[in-house]
Amino acid sequence: MTGRHKRPRLAVWKFASCDGCQLSLLDCEDEILALAEAVDIAYFPEATRSEISGHYDISLVEGSITTAHDAVRIQEVRRRSTKLIVIGACATSGGIQALRNFSDVKEYTRIVYARPDYIETLATSTPISDHVRVDFELRGCPINKHQLVEVLGAFLVGRRPATPAHSVCVECKLKGNACVMVAHDAPCLGPVTHAGCGALCPSYNRGCYGCFGPKETPNAPALSAKLSELGMDQRALARLYSTFNANADAFRQESERHDQDGQG
Amino acid sequence: MTKTVKVDVLARVEGEGGLKVTIRDGVVRSAELNIFEPPRFFEAFLRGRDFSEAPDIVARICGICPVAYQMSAVHALENIHGVTLSPQLRALRRLLYCGEWIESHVLHIYMLHAPDFLGYAGGVEMARDHGDLVRQGLQLKKVGNEILNFLGGREIHPINVRVGGFHRAPRKKEFAPLAERLKWARDAALATVHWAGTLEFPERERDYTFVALRHDQEYPFNEGRIVSNRGLDISADDYDKHFEEIHVPQSTALHSRFRDTGAAYLVGPLARYSLNFDRLSPLAQEAARAAGLERTCRNPYRSIIVRAVETLYAVDEALRVIEAYEEPDRSFVAIEPRKGEGCAATEAPRGLLYHRYRLEKDGTIAEAQIVPPTSQNQASVEEDLVEFIGGFLDLPEEALRHRCEQTVRNYDPCISCATHFLRLDIDRG
Numbered sequence: 001m002t003g004r005h006k007r008p009r010l011a012v013w014k015f016a017s018c019d020g021c022q023l024s025l026l027d028c029e030d031e032i033l034a035l036a037e038a039v040d041i042a043y044f045p046e047a048t049r050s051e052i053s054g055h056y057d058i059s060l061v062e063g064s065i066t067t068a069h070d071a072v073r074i075q076e077v078r079r080r081s082t083k084l085i086v087i088g089a090c091a092t093s094g095g096i097q098a099l100r101n102f103s104d105v106k107e108y109t110r111i112v113y114a115r116p117d118y119i120e121t122l123a124t125s126t127p128i129s130d131h132v133r134v135d136f137e138l139r140g141c142p143i144n145k146h147q148l149v150e151v152l153g154a155f156l157v158g159r160r161p162a163t164p165a166h167s168v169c170v171e172c173k174l175k176g177n178a179c180v181m182v183a184h185d186a187p188c189l190g191p192v193t194h195a196g197c198g199a200l201c202p203s204y205n206r207g208c209y210g211c212f213g214p215k216e217t218p219n220a221p222a223l224s225a226k227l228s229e230l231g232m233d234q235r236a237l238a239r240l241y242s243t244f245n246a247n248a249d250a251f252r253q254e255s256e257r258h259d260q261d262g263q264g
Numbered sequence: 265m266t267k268t269v270k271v272d273v274l275a276r277v278e279g280e281g282g283l284k285v286t287i288r289d290g291v292v293r294s295a296e297l298n299i300f301e302p303p304r305f306f307e308a309f310l311r312g313r314d315f316s317e318a319p320d321i322v323a324r325i326c327g328i329c330p331v332a333y334q335m336s337a338v339h340a341l342e343n344i345h346g347v348t349l350s351p352q353l354r355a356l357r358r359l360l361y362c363g364e365w366i367e368s369h370v371l372h373i374y375m376l377h378a379p380d381f382l383g384y385a386g387g388v389e390m391a392r393d394h395g396d397l398v399r400q401g402l403q404l405k406k407v408g409n410e411i412l413n414f415l416g417g418r419e420i421h422p423i424n425v426r427v428g429g430f431h432r433a434p435r436k437k438e439f440a441p442l443a444e445r446l447k448w449a450r451d452a453a454l455a456t457v458h459w460a461g462t463l464e465f466p467e468r469e470r471d472y473t474f475v476a477l478r479h480d481q482e483y484p485f486n487e488g489r490i491v492s493n494r495g496l497d498i499s500a501d502d503y504d505k506h507f508e509e510i511h512v513p514q515s516t517a518l519h520s521r522f523r524d525t526g527a528a529y530l531v532g533p534l535a536r537y538s539l540n541f542d543r544l545s546p547l548a549q550e551a552a553r554a555a556g557l558e559r560t561c562r563n564p565y566r567s568i569i570v571r572a573v574e575t576l577y578a579v580d581e582a583l584r585v586i587e588a589y590e591e592p593d594r595s596f597v598a599i600e601p602r603k604g605e606g607c608a609a610t611e612a613p614r615g616l617l618y619h620r621y622r623l624e625k626d627g628t629i630a631e632a633q634i635v636p637p638t639s640q641n642q643a644s645v646e647e648d649l650v651e652f653i654g655g656f657l658d659l660p661e662e663a664l665r666h667r668c669e670q671t672v673r674n675y676d677p678c679i680s681c682a683t684h685f686l687r688l689d690i691d692r693g
Binding site for chain 2: 016017018019020021022023024026027029030032033036041044047048049050066095096097099100103105107108109111112113121141142145197200201203204205206209211236239243244
């Protein structure tokens with residue numbers, strides 16, 4: 001194991017999340033052992049007990065900030081990381097947990113927990129970039145594991161990752177899919193949603209539901225007008241934008257525009 | 265003897281939590297599994313959503329077993345509407361569940377649990393000395409993920425499940441490449457059962473109350489009565505009458521117990537296997553026996569063999585479903601929303617997963633209740649620690665701490681599901 005200390009050190013951190021995005025690393029069945037040769041997996045509690053303390057060359061951060069404790073912990077993670085890459089909708093936008101941002105979190109606590117007094121939580125779920133500087137954001141709920149390999153590879157050799165910010169529509173065209181909105185009148189967020197999934201939902205006869213959050217320069221009001229023509233009412237429109245990237249600016253604003261009763 | 269041992273993060277579990285073992289005068293007095301995962305409010309998020317949104321929302325509870333959440337949700341919601349699926353669609357749901365059992369079980373067997381037996385910090389470290397073994401595990405896990413990819417659209421948070429069926433049903437001919445991979449996987453799964461049987465296990469048993477689904481003909485995934493080895497035999501509709509969730513301090517998860525006696529119970533592979541051995545395929549039964557298992561398994565350290573047997577069964581069953589598959593006329597049953605309340609329990613890789621929903625007449629969710637397997641097993645994990653760890657107190661400190669961790673990992677706990685931070689405190693007074 002000579003020279004091991006020279007390999008970059010990788011750490012994987014979890015905040016409020018479902019574990020799915022860090023699981024994507026273990027789902028790289030064909031690449032994980034090669035990756036483990038290229039880097040020292042220095043901190044990854046989901047996968048290993050071993051822990052190398054100190055500084056990390058690359059930190060992958062999953063999850064959103066929902067507790068006072070985590071708001072402090074992320075500062076420590078940033079201090080100990082040369083490059084900090086955030087992965088997944090929770091880390092890039094606050095995730096589904098951000099639905100609380102538009103409601104009364106005390107009421108939520110009462111609904112779920114018998115003893116709300118045992119529960120400590122913040123009123124909001126916020127992306128990592130609200131708390132510390134981040135070096136790269138990889139979108140998705142969950143992330144695409146092939147994009148994760150691309151991002152890690154790019155950082156290891158010092159180039160810019162190729163993760164296009166165009167819409168899911170472009171991916172449908174590249175794949176040769178018939179447009180589900182044109183052909184089947186299916187409501188689809190593809191025109192405003194960030195690429196990365198490979199146009200999955202339209203490939204399975206359903207409209208995109210926005211897992212990767214807003215694309216660059218989205219025109220959500222124009223899409224909503226079309227969706228209204230297809231028969232979606234205001235409440236359904238408000239909900240459509242308010243799921244796994246509810247707190248991402250373009251989706252939040254569009255949801256609020258249609259939200260008449262404040263229910264999101 | 266006065267001593268304190270601490271492990272800040274329990275590794276190789278999904279999520280984070282804390283463990284405190286209190287020892288007085290050489291006797292384990294208590295063990296508390298404390299879950300500090302930031303609270304996640306799924307049951308509240310579901311209120312006010314349309315019932316059709318539930319499968320996509322509940323999937324986000326867990327990245328490791330999203331199919332389980334989707335399956336319990338769609339069955340509960342279909343029960344409200346009195347919908348029954350065609351045999352073809354029902355078989356596709358079994359196939360999807362097979363994919364999740366394979367990827368989840370194999371991840372635990374090879375990457376999370378095996379390192380405890382072979383003495384490594386993790387699967388990647390283990391691969392340096394046992395490269396072929398780990399590669400076999402990764403490829404077997406990949407086959408599970410290939411089922412999820414093919415039928416679900418992706419491994420994590422599949423997109424093809426809907427209330428009433430699937431958005432798209434595959435064509436018969438599309439299965440061919442997957443079937444070829446599954447034939448390889450059957451051999452690999454069989455080899456996994458044999459290998460797991462050669463590991464060394466602490467001789468520890470407890471007289472658990474096992475709780476699992478039981479079906480007339482099948483090893484249970486989506487349907488069946490909720491039964492126990494002590495005479496329980498109920499429909500999921502009566503789950504709340506027999507089980508209750510208790511909120512303990514220092515935890516963002518809820519503990520489940522029997523409502524009448526307050527007793528703990530066990531769900532998951534050990535319970536499923538012991539209550540349904542006769543429903544396993546002949547191949548899986550034979551492999552189990554050859555690996556040294558009896559029809560009932562009360563040693564939780566041996567759960568690694570049981571998971572391997574269930575993996576073999578899932579591969580076998582996936583092949584059966586694919587061979588018998590006939591393309592359905594429609595990929596889903598259309599549903600007109602109605603007011604009502606409905607429940608369902610299905611078998612997540614980690615055990616019984618109960619959902620209950622109440623709907624308004626326009627299909628809006630008025631109330632949702634979700635009881636994940638890890639909350640149901642928490643009391644049992646603590647009892648295992650109290651009962652088993654006493655016999656290990658003469659171990660050196662690091663080995664004892666490791667044994668405590670292994671005892672928790674026997675359960676493949678999904679702390680993200682149960683809600684997170686596993687910290688181990690051993691308090692020797």
